[in-house]
Amino acid sequence: MYHKKTFYKMIRFILVSTVLVCFTFIETLAQYDPQYVETKKLEFSGETYAIQKIMRKNNKVKVKYFASKNYDGTAVYQRYTSWAANKNIVSVSSGTYMTNCNASYALPVGLCIDNGTIVNEQLSDNLDGLVIVYATGGAVATNLKNGDLSITYSDGTKKIVDIRNSAFQRAEFIKWAKDQEATVFQTHLFVYTNQMKIDQYTSSTTIAPRRFLAVCKEGNNVLHYIINLPQATTLYNGSVKAFNYLKKHEDVDEITFLINLDTGCQNIFQVSDKNGNEVTDMNFKGDTPVSNAANLLVYYYE
Amino acid sequence: MTKRFILWLPLLLVLIFVLYFIVNTDHNNYLPQQRTYPTKPGFILKNHLKLPDTIGIIKTFPYEIYLDSADTWNISSIKNDLKELDNTYHDQSANREALSEALSHRLYKRYEKTLETYHPDTLIYLIQWAERFRSYAMIEPDNEIFYNSVYDDWLKRISNLLPAYSTGNSTIRYSYKYKYIFSRCTELKFAPTIEVTKMEKVMDNIVQRKWAHLIESSWNQTSVVFKILVLLIFIITLYGYYCIIKKHFIK
Numbered sequence: 111m112y113h114k115k116t117f118y119k120m121i122r123f124i125l126v127s128t129v130l131v132c133f134t135f136i137e138t139l140a141q142y143d144p145q146y147v148e149t150k151k152l153e154f155s156g157e158t159y160a161i162q163k164i165m166r167k168n169n170k171v172k173v174k175y176f177a178s179k180n181y182d183g184t185a186v187y188q189r190y191t192s193w194a195a196n197k198n199i200v201s202v203s204s205g206t207y208m209t210n211c212n213a214s215y216a217l218p219v220g221l222c223i224d225n226g227t228i229v230n231e232q233l234s235d236n237l238d239g240l241v242i243v244y245a246t247g248g249a250v251a252t253n254l255k256n257g258d259l260s261i262t263y264s265d266g267t268k269k270i271v272d273i274r275n276s277a278f279q280r281a282e283f284i285k286w287a288k289d290q291e292a293t294v295f296q297t298h299l300f301v302y303t304n305q306m307k308i309d310q311y312t313s314s315t316t317i318a319p320r321r322f323l324a325v326c327k328e329g330n331n332v333l334h335y336i337i338n339l340p341q342a343t344t345l346y347n348g349s350v351k352a353f354n355y356l357k358k359h360e361d362v363d364e365i366t367f368l369i370n371l372d373t374g375c376q377n378i379f380q381v382s383d384k385n386g387n388e389v390t391d392m393n394f395k396g397d398t399p400v401s402n403a404a405n406l407l408v409y410y411y412e
Numbered sequence: 413m414t415k416r417f418i419l420w421l422p423l424l425l426v427l428i429f430v431l432y433f434i435v436n437t438d439h440n441n442y443l444p445q446q447r448t449y450p451t452k453p454g455f456i457l458k459n460h461l462k463l464p465d466t467i468g469i470i471k472t473f474p475y476e477i478y479l480d481s482a483d484t485w486n487i488s489s490i491k492n493d494l495k496e497l498d499n500t501y502h503d504q505s506a507n508r509e510a511l512s513e514a515l516s517h518r519l520y521k522r523y524e525k526t527l528e529t530y531h532p533d534t535l536i537y538l539i540q541w542a543e544r545f546r547s548y549a550m551i552e553p554d555n556e557i558f559y560n561s562v563y564d565d566w567l568k569r570i571s572n573l574l575p576a577y578s579t580g581n582s583t584i585r586y587s588y589k590y591k592y593i594f595s596r597c598t599e600l601k602f603a604p605t606i607e608v609t610k611m612e613k614v615m616d617n618i619v620q621r622k623w624a625h626l627i628e629s630s631w632n633q634t635s636v637v638f639k640i641l642v643l644l645i646f647i648i649t650l651y652g653y654y655c656i657i658k659k660h661f662i663k
Contacts, residue, residue, distance in 0.1 A: 209603050211616045217603040231564060232571050232602040277516040277565035278509040281557045317632050342632040397624040
């Protein structure tokens with residue numbers, strides 16, 4: 111009788127311990143640590159703002175860009191699913207514009223280099239934002255109008271190049287990108303170092319849902335914001351809304367850059383919660399499935 | 413007879429409209445052959461270089477004299493010019509940048525007036541000339557950046573010109589030479605971005621079966637009058653189906 115009681119006690123103890131261990135284990139298997147990613151939906155003046163705020167501290171949340179299908183024809187979606195198999199995805203969005211709406215043969219608009227492979231060598235005169243995504247998971251942007259793009263070679267030497275006005279310096283930059291296996295793409299630049307770079311008189315008046323990527327500084331911290339505006343608006347009005355939101359509500363010290371993410375030919379947007387489940391709120395979704403992606407901007411937690 | 417004519421009139425108008433574009437499109441598929449230019453001997457770059465060079469070769473290079481007299485179709489001549497520059501000034505990178513500036517931006521200035529209007533043969537000749545530099549870059553790695561800079565700049569300029577031409581005259585987009593130049597640029601990874609009309613976007617979305625995007629864009633980008641018109645057409649069409657079903661299937 112005594113031995114039976116002890117036996118049942120032991121079984122109970124083992125079961126409770128196992129449940130506790132599993133629970134802890136499952137918690138450590140969460141998609142990401144919520145101290146680095148904040149997803150929120152806000153309403154201001156009748157407008158919905160779907161925001162994902164990403165803290166780049168400790169390089170826990172990184173960026174990856176799939177610029178185009180592979181040279182062997184492997185589609186972006188296949189590349190993404192193979193790569194993402196063992197990754198904790200935070201969010202996925204379309205990147206830059208495409209030359210047409212058929213993902214099977216469309217090319218990205220503007221200069222585009224994917225891990226050192228040229229996808230499109232055509233430097234667009236209409237897109238002032240040049241974004242470089244590093245293999246380490248960071249992203250920087252430059253205003254091509256300024257002509258002060260800084261590149262650092264493997265031996266540590268730095269050079270400033272004006273790739274818009276000098277053919278030779280453009281060729282130097284492309285060679286650098288190939289050697290460094292950098293990923294580069296062009297897009298519209300709406301804000302650069304706290305300055306609006308778009309005006310309402312010369313920008314497009316087409317209204318559509320808008321999505322922006324903003325990289326900001328708050329003290330020593332670098333913050334990335336994906337700002338999704340599901341209600342149709344012009345590029346100018348959308349940029350102003352994003353700018354005001356970052357300055358007034360997030361109170362960032364500096365908007366280093368604010369660039370456009372495509373919501374036209376491929377309106378892809380998918381956000382994961384901390385447990386890895388897709389957020390089903392329609393304000394965090396695009397109307398194009400990821401499987402139709404011609405390019406993808408991915409945030410992942412490591 | 414009049415009633416029948418009125419019924420057929422819209423179809424006739426559409427046919428005339430389509431025929432107009434077919435007839436006005438340039439179907440000429442003759443492509444200019446690669447030119448061979450006689451060599452231009454006698455130009456010695458060294459005689460036109462300023463010494464000492466205190467400002468920098470990029471500013472002091474004799475661009476106009478060079479373009480007037482140098483043999484820009486002859487790779488041996490260009491290589492010789494590079495050698496003369498290196499013997500005179502020791503900043504090799506600046507020497508190459510100066511010669512690149514001559515063969516790209518400065519040379520383009522000479523074609524700028526011509527290229528303001530669509531001249532497909534000129535564009536094709538320029539592609540043929542610029543492509544040679546791509547080959548030179550592959551076989552001469554030491555000057556890869558220099559050769560690629562010339563090739564890259566010309567292909568970029570030509571590719572950027574194509575959308576402007578088609579905006580001014582949309583029928584040229586269907587001409588053989590335009591499509592050829594477009595295809596060559598795309599093949600060489602200098603994809604031009606051609607503005608598509610709203611109708612073409614609609615057709616594209618229908619072919620791609622992007623119904624959600626089509627409906628959303630149509631809703632956002634059309635006027636109230638257009639929306640009312642579409643609703644009326646929809647109601648009339650539904651009424652038509654109702655009448656047919658009522659007459660033929662409901663006793």
